[in-house]
Amino acid sequence: MRIVVVGGGPGGYSAAFEAARLGAEAVLVERDRLGGTCLNWGCVPTKAILRSAHAVLDSRNAAALGLAGAPLSVNLAALEGRTRGVMDELRGQLEATARRLKVSVVRGEGRLTGPRTVEVRSGGGRDTLEADAVIVATGSVPLRLPNIDHGLDGVWTSDDAVSLKDVPERIVIIGGGVIGLEFACAYAAFGSAVTVVELTEQVLPGMDKRVARTIQQALEAHGVQFRLEDAVESVERGQGGLRATLRSGAGLDADVVLSAVGRVPATAGIGLEEVGIEFDRRAVKVDERFMTNVGGIFAIGDAIGGMMLAHVAEAEGRAAARNAVAWYEAAHAGTQPAFETVRYDCIPACVYTFPNVATVGKTREAAAAQGVETVQAIAKFTGNARALAEGEPEGFVQVVAEKGSGLLVGCQIVGPFAVEIVHEAAVAIRQGLSVASIGHAVHAHPTVSETLMLACEDAAAKVRSGR
Ligand SMILES: Cc1cc2nc3c(=O)[nH]c(=O)nc-3n(C[C@H](O)[C@H](O)[C@H](O)COP(=O)(O)OP(=O)(O)OC[C@H]3O[C@@H](n4cnc5c(N)ncnc54)[C@H](O)[C@@H]3O)c2cc1C
Numbered sequence: 001m002r003i004v005v006v007g008g009g010p011g012g013y014s015a016a017f018e019a020a021r022l023g024a025e026a027v028l029v030e031r032d033r034l035g036g037t038c039l040n041w042g043c044v045p046t047k048a049i050l051r052s053a054h055a056v057l058d059s060r061n062a063a064a065l066g067l068a069g070a071p072l073s074v075n076l077a078a079l080e081g082r083t084r085g086v087m088d089e090l091r092g093q094l095e096a097t098a099r100r101l102k103v104s105v106v107r108g109e110g111r112l113t114g115p116r117t118v119e120v121r122s123g124g125g126r127d128t129l130e131a132d133a134v135i136v137a138t139g140s141v142p143l144r145l146p147n148i149d150h151g152l153d154g155v156w157t158s159d160d161a162v163s164l165k166d167v168p169e170r171i172v173i174i175g176g177g178v179i180g181l182e183f184a185c186a187y188a189a190f191g192s193a194v195t196v197v198e199l200t201e202q203v204l205p206g207m208d209k210r211v212a213r214t215i216q217q218a219l220e221a222h223g224v225q226f227r228l229e230d231a232v233e234s235v236e237r238g239q240g241g242l243r244a245t246l247r248s249g250a251g252l253d254a255d256v257v258l259s260a261v262g263r264v265p266a267t268a269g270i271g272l273e274e275v276g277i278e279f280d281r282r283a284v285k286v287d288e289r290f291m292t293n294v295g296g297i298f299a300i301g302d303a304i305g306g307m308m309l310a311h312v313a314e315a316e317g318r319a320a321a322r323n324a325v326a327w328y329e330a331a332h333a334g335t336q337p338a339f340e341t342v343r344y345d346c347i348p349a350c351v352y353t354f355p356n357v358a359t360v361g362k363t364r365e366a367a368a369a370q371g372v373e374t375v376q377a378i379a380k381f382t383g384n385a386r387a388l389a390e391g392e393p394e395g396f397v398q399v400v401a402e403k404g405s406g407l408l409v410g411c412q413i414v415g416p417f418a419v420e421i422v423h424e425a426a427v428a429i430r431q432g433l434s435v436a437s438i439g440h441a442v443h444a445h446p447t448v449s450e451t452l453m454l455a456c457e458d459a460a461a462k463v464r465s466g467r
Contacts, residue, residue, distance in 0.1 A: 006118060057354060108120040149235060
């Protein structure tokens with residue numbers, strides 16, 4: 001069986017690798033660099049940049065850590081070199097895995113010319129690949145607001161911001177979501193005066209309000225300014241640089257305006273409409289097996305919308321590859337295939353700000369909206385030995401458990417290493433564990449995970465007392 005995957009990001013390469021592991025002939029078509037947005041423009045470069053930003057903040061805090069010496073400042077060329085090095089290393093490993101699994105990587109622009117044919121154009125040439133199943137994994141591109149002139153010098157998307165072109169003196173970031181806040185953190189540490197303009201009443205829209213308030217206050221302490229419930233209406237170039245005019249009537253002067261208002265599926269112009277595939281706005285419509293309305297064509301990752309995260313794309317990619325193989329084999333055997341899907345109720349969402357934010361499962365409000373009665377408990381990092389030793393005692397762990405059963409249904413964390421410790425909660429939700437079982441498990445001392453344990457102990461006591 002031959003599976004052609006269009007798009008070599010985390011969704012696409014995971015699908016191709018899984019297909020090859022299952023014995024299929026896997027072909028991966030990529031027009032740019034293997035690793036997609038995640039490795040080349042997203043997750044990986046931003047985290048390498050934030051690592052250096054954290055070092056700058058540590059150096060500013062040196063006296064409090066019992067150290068002496070001038071604060072560090074950023075060396076853009078060196079930082080760009082280091083970031084590129086991290087990306088090259090990871091890309092090299094992907095290429096090695098593709099070779100080991102005998103996945104053919106075809107360079108060029110893929111386009112469906114029929115339900116089982118993908119045309120690949122590169123240079124002046126074109127080639128046609130025949131497939132038994134196709135997986136569309138073309139990802140997403142930054143959303144460009146129609147009222148913002150992206151042709152203006154200094155108007156950036158995240159692609160420019162990770163390219164480390166400059167550390168502007170003044171930067172206005174449109175959007176207080178995950179991407180906006182991570183760049184706010186990095187550029188504030190590097191010395192920019194940062195203002196974040198957010199349309200809704202809170203940063204990280206959709207996340208727990210206490211979490212949002214806490215991270216906003218922490219970023220304000222780093223010098224970031226916020227304008228909530230406001231929007232950038234227009235950006236113009238004047239004598240002193242750019243001027244962003246806000247809906248409220250205020251004007252903000254800036255050297256750079258970074259638009260971080262979200263991403264849209266990259267699904268246009270690749271032959272999907274022509275073969276009859278249905279869309280939900282620009283996202284490819286799929287069923288829970290990740291199959292489109294056209295049999296044998298699957299789609300995954302940012303291209304199908306939903307939770308636009310690398311680990312979601314990977315999970316969907318692996319599931320789609322298994323489903324494609326099962327679908328093909330069952331069709332030939334005349335049997336009904338067994339399908340698998342992805343459980344979206346226990347997927348962690350992480351923000352790598354200082355401090356980190358990480359959430360999984362439901363907030364109490366979301367549970368109530370679904371008719372689930374819950375108890376909630378909070379433990380702060382102020383009493384945690386590891387957090388104090390790290391000099392990062394701000395934040396808390398909040399857990400949400402079902403009343404009666406005590407099953408963990410959600411966890412929201414702001415604080416040190418939140419993006420690491422959230423997985424304990426993710427596994428617990430997935431496996432149907434109670435807060436009592438986490439609270440009873442011995443956690444090593446001193447670790448920030450002890451705060452999760454304490455929150456669970458408190459929640460378990462509330463479950464027992466029926467409060
Ligand atoms: C600044 C930023 C930071 C981020 N940080 C995180 C994070 O910390 N954690 C996280 O989970 N997610 C993060 N994300 C989101 C994450 O990058 C995406 O969710 C993830 O990359 C989606 O994977 P994908 O495989 O669906 O698509 P992509 O990674 O976008 O890959 C799609 C690939 O398809 C290729 N392609 C497109 N069309 C064609 C075609 N016609 N022919 C051939 N190739 C084609 C593209 O070149 C690309 O390589 C971040 C995103 C950004 C922008």
